[in-house]
Amino acid sequence: MKKMIGIIRTEWLKMRHYPAFWWVLGITALTYPGINYMFLNIYRDLVERKSQAGKIVQMLLGNPFSFPEAWRTVAFFSSLFIYIPAILVIMLITNEYTYKTHRQNIIDGWTRPNFMTGKLVDVLLLSLMVTGLYAVAAFATGVVNSPNDADRWGLAYYIGLFGLATFAQLSLAFLFGLLVRRSFIALAAFAFYGIIVEPICAKLIEYKLKQGWWEYLPLEISRNLLPKPAFLGKLDEASYKTSLAMAQPHVWYTLLFCGVVWGVSYLYFMKRDI
Amino acid sequence: MVLSVQDLYKNYGSVRALQGVSFDVPPGSVFGILGPNGSGKTTLLSIILGVLKSNAGRHLWLGQEGSAAQRRQIGSLLETPNFYHYLSGADNLRITQSISGRGTAADIDKVLERVRLSERKNSRFSTYSLGMKQRLAIAGALLGDPKVLVLDEPTNGLDPVGIAEIRALILDLNRLGHTVIMASHLLDEVEKIGTHVVILHKGKVVTTGRTEDVLSDDDVLEMGATDIDALERTMQAYSGMMALRREGKYLHVVFPKGTARPSEVNAHCQAAGITPDHLLLIKKRLEARFFELTENGDVA
Numbered sequence: 072m073k074k075m076i077g078i079i080r081t082e083w084l085k086m087r088h089y090p091a092f093w094w095v096l097g098i099t100a101l102t103y104p105g106i107n108y109m110f111l112n113i114y115r116d117l118v119e120r121k122s123q124a125g126k127i128v129q130m131l132l133g134n135p136f137s138f139p140e141a142w143r144t145v146a147f148f149s150s151l152f153i154y155i156p157a158i159l160v161i162m163l164i165t166n167e168y169t170y171k172t173h174r175q176n177i178i179d180g181w182t183r184p185n186f187m188t189g190k191l192v193d194v195l196l197l198s199l200m201v202t203g204l205y206a207v208a209a210f211a212t213g214v215v216n217s218p219n220d221a222d223r224w225g226l227a228y229y230i231g232l233f234g235l236a237t238f239a240q241l242s243l244a245f246l247f248g249l250l251v252r253r254s255f256i257a258l259a260a261f262a263f264y265g266i267i268v269e270p271i272c273a274k275l276i277e278y279k280l281k282q283g284w285w286e287y288l289p290l291e292i293s294r295n296l297l298p299k300p301a302f303l304g305k306l307d308e309a310s311y312k313t314s315l316a317m318a319q320p321h322v323w324y325t326l327l328f329c330g331v332v333w334g335v336s337y338l339y340f341m342k343r344d345i
Numbered sequence: 346m347v348l349s350v351q352d353l354y355k356n357y358g359s360v361r362a363l364q365g366v367s368f369d370v371p372p373g374s375v376f377g378i379l380g381p382n383g384s385g386k387t388t389l390l391s392i393i394l395g396v397l398k399s400n401a402g403r404h405l406w407l408g409q410e411g412s413a414a415q416r417r418q419i420g421s422l423l424e425t426p427n428f429y430h431y432l433s434g435a436d437n438l439r440i441t442q443s444i445s446g447r448g449t450a451a452d453i454d455k456v457l458e459r460v461r462l463s464e465r466k467n468s469r470f471s472t473y474s475l476g477m478k479q480r481l482a483i484a485g486a487l488l489g490d491p492k493v494l495v496l497d498e499p500t501n502g503l504d505p506v507g508i509a510e511i512r513a514l515i516l517d518l519n520r521l522g523h524t525v526i527m528a529s530h531l532l533d534e535v536e537k538i539g540t541h542v543v544i545l546h547k548g549k550v551v552t553t554g555r556t557e558d559v560l561s562d563d564d565v566l567e568m569g570a571t572d573i574d575a576l577e578r579t580m581q582a583y584s585g586m587m588a589l590r591r592e593g594k595y596l597h598v599v600f601p602k603g604t605a606r607p608s609e610v611n612a613h614c615q616a617a618g619i620t621p622d623h624l625l626l627i628k629k630r631l632e633a634r635f636f637e638l639t640e641n642g643d644v645a
Contacts, residue, residue, distance in 0.1 A: 081443040089431055166429070175427035178394045179444040179485075180417030344397045 074185070082189045082196070086163075095159040099201060103149045103208040110148050111136050111212065134216055135300045139225030141213035146233040146297045149205045153237065154262055156201050157244035161261065163193050164245055165254035174345050183345075187337050190249075194241050201241075202234035232296045232318065239293035239325045240265075242332045249336055265290055286317065292328045295321040346408070347372050347493055347524045348393065353402035355388050355548075362388040364548045365402070370526055370541070375519045377535030377556065378528040379635070380545035386528040387424055389545070390497050394421055406493075417445045420486030420494040425501075426478040430471040434462055434481045437470055438488060447489025456484040459514075475502035483511065494518065497528045512538050532635045536560055544635070560635065563587065564605035566598045569623030570614075579617040583610065595623060 086092045114136060135144040167173040176186050209230075213223065244261050251257035273285035286295055298314040348370040355363040363385045370376045378386050391397040393404045395416055406415040428437040438453045448456070457466045460480040465473065473481065479502045486494050499515070500508040515525050515538050529535050535542055536556060543553035552559050570576040573596060580589055580598050588599040598610070607624050614621050 077443060077446075081440055084436065084440050084443055085429060085432075088433070088436055089429075091431075170430055171425070171427040172429055174396045174423065175441075176444055177396050177413075178416060178421045178423055179441050180413050180446070181444055182413045185413070 078185060078189050079192050082192050091162060092159060095155060099155050100204050102152050102155060103204050106148050107145050107208055107212050136212050137217040138213040138221035138223045142209050142226040142229040144300045145209035145212050146229045147299055150236055150297050153240045156197055157241060157261055158258060160194055160241045160244045161248035161257045162254050164190055164248040165252060165257055168252045183341050187340050194245055198234055198238040198241055201237050205233050206230050235325055236293040236296045239329050240290060242329050243289055246332050246336055293325045346370060349405040351403050354400045356400050362548050366550055368543045368550060368553045372524055373522055374540045375515060375525045375538050377539035377542040379535050379542055382530055384545040385548040386545055387497060390423055390495060390528055394423055418491055420491040422482045422486045422496045424497055426482035428470045433467045433469055435466040438485055441485045441488055447491060452488055456487045460484045476504060476507050479503055493524045495526045499527060563602055564600040565627050566605050566610060567625040567627055568596045568598060568621050570619055570621050576619050579614055579619050583613055
């Protein structure tokens with residue numbers, strides 16, 4: 072326990088005066104309310120047009136930005152910006168390579184598992200901060216858009232789901248940084264994989280191969296914890312409910328995925344010369 | 346022994362960086378690890394400090410297998426100063442202190458004072474000059490007054506005043522009973538402050554022992570004669586001679602320290618019918634000794 076406190080303290084010493092840490096956290100803090108406010112306006116436009124689609128959306132789902140649905144809706148939109156905290160996660164590991172401080176930490180008396188535990192603490196800490204920002208954004212969105220008698224906490228368990236999805240995706244970003252070692256290449260590789268490679272692979276597997284295992288791709292595993300709001304997709308209640316039902320087994324898949332990512336990371340760092 | 350290195354091997358692919366390196370570091374010594382660039386000094390230090398894994402062999406710190414707990418008791422500087430560029434010197438030492446457990450917050454100020462960095466302790470590391478970075482790394486190694494220090498090229502990047510200060514510091518530490526293990530490619534540095542030395546060449550130990558024995562100044566007799574070839578043949582038969590070689594128009598004859606007797610050599614030549622027209626006793630330069638040891642590759 073004393074050792075763990077020492078590791079957390081050391082990681083905090085590394086971060087507390089790191090300007091990029093506070094900048095990225097600040098940008099994340101601005102982005103989450105911003106993106107949700109933007110989609111709230113899109114939703115209002117859709118409903119206010121009094122189109123057939125708008126009426127169906129309202130009839131089926133009510134207001135996705137009011138409680139309790141706000142927890143789910145805000146979770147999805149906020150998760151789109153995982154690449155911002157991922158920048159920080161990648162920099163926190165690639166900085167160690169750049170400055171060779173990963174070597175110095177070992178020379179000064181950490182074991183290699185101690186070093187990796189430090190990085191795990193970083194990713195957990197950042198996931199918690201990001202989840203906190205999401206929770207504040209979701210609660211504020213719900214309060215502004217709900218009547219006083221709304222069920223405020225009905226879907227609050229999405230805080231946990233969002234936290235888990237964030238941790239899983241940031242863990243994957245960390246693995247990119249650990250293996251690639253150079254910050255900009257790792258950032259580009261992670262973004263390219265997340266935005267281009269995996270979505271294309273998922274669609275190929277789903278439509279060409281007619282297989283369902285696209286949902287087990289590294290980012291899809293945790294993306295399935297946070298379903299897309301129905302008003303953004305086809306108005307198919309059945310598929311929306313299916314996507315909601317997928318969340319539960321994906322909690323276990325995501326936990327397993329996190330275990331694999333960190334297992335690989337620990338093993339890699341244990342075996343290599345540094 | 347403070348450190349015992351036993352039959353260490355390290356390969357980088359087909360490159361054999363260390364080939365069965367063994368030596369012991371006695372307590373209270375200033376132990377120099379000497380060798381030309383690429384001889385395996387930094388690889389050796391990286392293994393004993395836990396950042397590289399050897400392919401075979403082992404090292405013992407105070408009779409125990411190397412471990413993180415032991416590393417925490419050792420002040421170390423390996424290769425370049427490795428610090429977080431965006432943090433101040435003092436913040437960087439707080440991290441060193443947090444990981445190693447060596448020293449206290451007050452000790453951080455003391456070591457910064459000792460290396461003359463107090464005024465810049467709150468400046469970012471990235472703004473430091475090369476010499477200041479090196480001094481911060483030495484401050485990190487001194488934190489908590491460890492009994493054993495490992496310093497890789499400690500005077501790198503320092504100006505002449507800084508070099509003299511670090512040498513004085515190492516001698517001070519030695520007088521207080523600390524053991525300092527110091528790698529250097531500078532013969533002069535090891536000769537001036539080292540009590541013991543190991544010389545590495547191409548990953549092998551060439552020789553090890555007390556500095557005065559290993560790097561002793563041999564006697565060199567510089568000789569000249571009209572018939573230099575005849576002089577060389579004559580001196581080859583002279584007993585007590587270690588080596589001879591041509592140096593321009595002269596012949597250099599090497600004797601163990603303090604054993605060259607010019608009058609006896611002259612008599613030997615006269616008896617053989619050779620009259621030397623130049624006979625001068627000179628001290629062999631240490632660089633030549635070092636060069637001879639590492640170029641011959643005579644593995645002890």
